[in-house]
Amino acid sequence: xxxxxxxxxxxxxxxxxxxxxxxxxxxxxxxxxxxxxxxxxxxxxxxxxxxxxxxxxxxxxxxxxxxxxxxxxxxxxxxxxxxxxxxxxxxxxxxxxxxxxxxxxxxxxxxxxxxxxxxxxxxxxxxxxxxxxxxxxxxxxxxxxxxxxxxxxxxxxxxxxxxxxxxxxxxxxxxxxxxxxxxxxxxxxxxx
Amino acid sequence: xxxxxxxxxxxxxxxxxxxxxxxxxxxxxxxxxxxxxxxxxxxxxxxxxxxxxxxxxxxxxxxxxxxxxxxxxxxxxxxxxxxxxxxxxxxxxxxxxxxxxxxxxxxxxxxxxxxxxxxxxxxxxxxxxxxxxxxxxxxxxxxxxxxxxxxxxxxx
Numbered sequence: 096x097x098x099x100x101x102x103x104x105x106x107x108x109x110x111x112x113x114x115x116x117x118x119x120x121x122x123x124x125x126x127x128x129x130x131x132x133x134x135x136x137x138x139x140x141x142x143x144x145x146x147x148x149x150x151x152x153x154x155x156x157x158x159x160x161x162x163x164x165x166x167x168x169x170x171x172x173x174x175x176x177x178x179x180x181x182x183x184x185x186x187x188x189x190x191x192x193x194x195x196x197x198x199x200x201x202x203x204x205x206x207x208x209x210x211x212x213x214x215x216x217x218x219x220x221x222x223x224x225x226x227x228x229x230x231x232x233x234x235x236x237x238x239x240x241x242x243x244x245x246x247x248x249x250x251x252x253x254x255x256x257x258x259x260x261x262x263x264x265x266x267x268x269x270x271x272x273x274x275x276x277x278x279x280x281x282x283x284x285x286x287x
Numbered sequence: 288x289x290x291x292x293x294x295x296x297x298x299x300x301x302x303x304x305x306x307x308x309x310x311x312x313x314x315x316x317x318x319x320x321x322x323x324x325x326x327x328x329x330x331x332x333x334x335x336x337x338x339x340x341x342x343x344x345x346x347x348x349x350x351x352x353x354x355x356x357x358x359x360x361x362x363x364x365x366x367x368x369x370x371x372x373x374x375x376x377x378x379x380x381x382x383x384x385x386x387x388x389x390x391x392x393x394x395x396x397x398x399x400x401x402x403x404x405x406x407x408x409x410x411x412x413x414x415x416x417x418x419x420x421x422x423x424x425x426x427x428x429x430x431x432x433x434x435x436x437x438x439x440x441x442x443x
Contacts, residue, residue, distance in 0.1 A: 125400060128393030128442075132402055135421075142417045156367060160416060163409075265387045265404055266437060272401035273392070 121219075129225065129273055130217055133256045136275045137229050140167055141208035148196045148204045161193045168277045169257060175282035179248045184282045201237035201246075208233050217258055225258040230283075251284035350435055351424045354380060361411055362420040370415040377411055382434045384408040390422060391441045407438070 121129070143164035147157050174192040177184045187195065196206075208231045217227035233250045255278030262271050357377035364370035378384060388410045390402040405413070414420055426439035 122395060125393050125395055128400060131442075132392050139413075139417055146416060153367070159412070163412070163416065261403075263404055265389065270389065270401055270404055272403050274403055 126217070129258055130213065130227075132273060133217065133227070133258055133275045134211065134213070134229065136167055136277065137211055137231065137254060137256075138208075140164060140277065141211070141231070143167075144193075144196065144208070145206050147193050148199065148206045150202060150204055157197050161190070161197070164193060165190050167275075172276075172278050172280070174280045175252065177248075177250055177282045177285040179285055179287055186279075199237060200239070201244075202240045203236075203238040205236040206233060214253065217256065223259070225256075227256045227258075229254045229256055247287065249286050250282055253281045253283055255279055255281075346433060347427050347429060350380065350429065350433075351427055354424060354427075354435070354438070358411075358414055358420050361414040362418055364415065364418075367415070374408075374411045374415065378407065380435055381407045382430050382432075382436045386435060387437050389437070389439045391425065391439060407435075 143160050146152050146160045147164065152160070168189045172189050173186040174189050175184050175186050176192065176195075210230075210232045212230060213227055214230045215228035217225040219225055230251060230253050233252060235246070235248050235250065237246045238244070257276040257278055259274050259276070260271055261274045262269055264270070354377065357373060357380070360373040361370050361377065364373055384407060386407040388405050388407055390405075391399050392402050393400040421443055422440035423443055424438060425441040426437075427435060428437040430436040
């Protein structure tokens, strides 16, 4: 009788430990889903930047998109800005960067991101967060019809990615989700 | 004899406890749209009744079809004005603009991994901005007025 009770308790504990351990051990397929989620957020940012920069975007739409783009970033995150005419790299808080981008003195602005990929995989940190780095290439083209000025450059930028598991309440239920936050965007190369 | 009786009672209690644990793990509250639901086998039939018309299920299926079309319209809109019109039409199908949208990015051993939950208003604007519809509807909940009160999406 005593042995059976011990066996039962043992089974119960083993099942419980297994369930809790699942939150720490991430299978390759699950990890890949999280990697893809973070990569998708960066691709979303590229769309938002293109909309904000475009002179065809209405002011109200650009402001709405700025809000959405800002939500992708961790508080205090900064964006690097460079130019082929200078060796300096300026860093702005992301909101300020978006506002400057929207106000650029060109008649036509075209911004596109390509070759978006991880250069440092998401790795679990002691605090439970996952941190990685995604690199992108940004092609910028600004045209001023009146002056005939046409500025073009290509910038390589590294974006720090933070992924953290969080909880929220939806219709009385607790939903656990992966919160992806973008950190600083550092300029690493600028060319014509 | 008494010992045997006690042992039998303990065994039965253990068996009940194991079944109770299994039953707890199998609890489900939402109705799946994509996966077919299992209908319990009928053991006795009093009188021949006409085939039941699953009205609620049809309403859900119709809503899913309409919503998939609406999402594609927003994502594929040729300009902002057209996209905004599609968004307004789609919003009419929901309880309100704050209707929660859950996006499952992965499921393993019954555990779902979600993207950050959003609202239908934000999700429709996301489709408009990114011009991509990466998800399909995997689960839907409707309120008493036939409006969508919650939506679960999954990566295609």
